[in-house]
Amino acid sequence: MRPTDFTSRAPGQLITLDSEGAAFVPHPLPPQLHWDGALVRLIGEAERALGELNGVGRRLPNPYLFTRPFINREAVLSSRIEGTQASLSDLYALEAQVPLFPELEVREDAQEVQNYVRALEHGLSSTLPISTRLLREMHAVLMSGVRGQNRAPGELRRSQNWIGPAGARRRDATFVPAPPGPLLEGALNDLERFIHAQNDLPPLVEIALVHYQFEALHPFLDGNGRVGRLLITLLLIQRQLLTQPLLYLSAYFERHRSAYYEHLLAVSQRGEWEAWLAFFLRGVEREAGDAALRAQRLLDLREAWRARYQQERAGSNLLAATDRLLAQPITTAGQLQHALGVVHRSAQLIVDRLLRDGVLVEVTGRQRGRVYMARPVLELLELEQVSEQRPTPGNPIQTLTEP
Template sequence: MANYVRAMNHGLERLSELPVSVRLVREIHAELMHGVRGGRLTPGELRTSQNWIGPAGCTLATASFVPPPPHELPQALADLERFLHENTGLPPLVQVGLAHAQFETIHPFLDGNGRIGRLLITFLLTEKGLLSKPVLYLSHYFKRRRAEYYERLQAVRDQGDWEGWLAFFLDGVCEVSQEATATAAAILRMREDYRTRIAEHLGRAAANGQRVMDHLFDQPIVSVATVREWLGITSAGANQIVARLTDVGLLREITGYARNRRFRFDPYLKLFEEPQEVRA
């Protein structure tokens, strides 16, 4: 999750100087895969061997889908990049939906293609001015309807059923937009709740507690050293602040280690793990 957030933030920052492009996608992949599962699989580099998609244990011959061979990737990605920036006359959401399906079909990396493809949606919507903040999180929609997601993509490849895919994609945008509105309201409620808790329980350290929470919205996984750097205080002081924020439920230790511990901004990240109920 931390790498996903870092990759998204990196991409959003880079959009001010670099358009959505193969170069940007490779940068984001390097950020996403650094030090995690699949990180050994050439982060940021296009694959140089054939991959395939299907049930566990399937072979190239029995795969559900075989993406283009490595030597075709440069041309396929160049065509996709050109499509992203040419004046197609298509509504922006339709163009983004088509681009996502094509990226997943090209499958240019050995690992992480699904995550990169979902980030690509956010970057394109931001670049086109449809989002000012990355609040449209389609991953939950795709996960909830995983079987249909893969079926719709495969129907494009097998039968050219772009209409079916676009209907599915646009339904997701509508559904997730409503959820995003509810999530934004939940974030505001959560922030005010924890501001009150910090003020009530941290006493003279409340100001530093509030500063830590403000930083956590940008970096929700932290260490004591990170907090020490944010506040410019001693290690002992940072340990005390982290302990007290853990006591009030703002942070949760996630390593189980006695040393080199890491903490997550638990109430915030939980809002993204389970979709919020849409309120009338």
């Protein structure tokens, strides 16, 4: 990391570590912001998009059936930024405990993604306020039993880390966050105080500032990016900007991965807060609109299935099965039997009916141990925004540590 890249507008101080270079310690939030009409307009557009998404959320008959697919989609995309290759189908297959993994590496990736889901659910259900303690608990869940499990899950780092291309040494790093110990702990305490302080900033601006600050501190040895994105969701709910956890920015960050990292670095080096805020607010507006459309289409799909089977006077178990497929679109007859509380023959008859109607497809080609997929649900969740091209996957930015 070159000290000459940090101008007088940098919102922090450089601390010399040793001959390998310096580390950056950000000043406490909030910074002095320069408001203009364009930024105010972006705040309004993002808030309106969130309002529309909340409107869709209020129409959901069973929030769990609809929020779980969004949580899973976020888990896949957030983990993909860090280099995992697991797909949404891989995650659902792991949850359903069915052997659909072509190779061990994919299964391990899917387990990392599943941990992301569990970490988010832990944070949303916790009675703790948003705090370093809660983030440490979520980090412990995130890193449990997967790659990085030996890198102090749930503990603040005790050694220096840095950000840069894979294999880069600290002196060649793109960014070196605060050194461990009092400086890091003090900065995290300042961040926690800011989160709970009263101020006149728009809530979305607060959240964007908090996300930057957490990423700049990088308090864990591994998993910082994922925890930082989990923090966005917690703040959206805590600030009552969302009534249901339907909005996630990982899809936006992944589509614009280079710009995402460049904006964060530009804040640290040159204090370009307004450009970062504009980037963040555009992401909220676009992803809120996308989430509202996906949620509405999931609702339409459910209503189409229910209208068909109610018109044909199908039993309540068949309707319950289609509802379950929204939250778990990969299943077996045995799992449906357990979920619906019916005998195996009844579950198989339901599966056979859904196969005939094209709601399910069988994906193993076997006669025994068959696995079924609700392809319309997965296709809807995996659909990308066609107006924006996804970047070609490359080597992920890595957090590195001293040996």
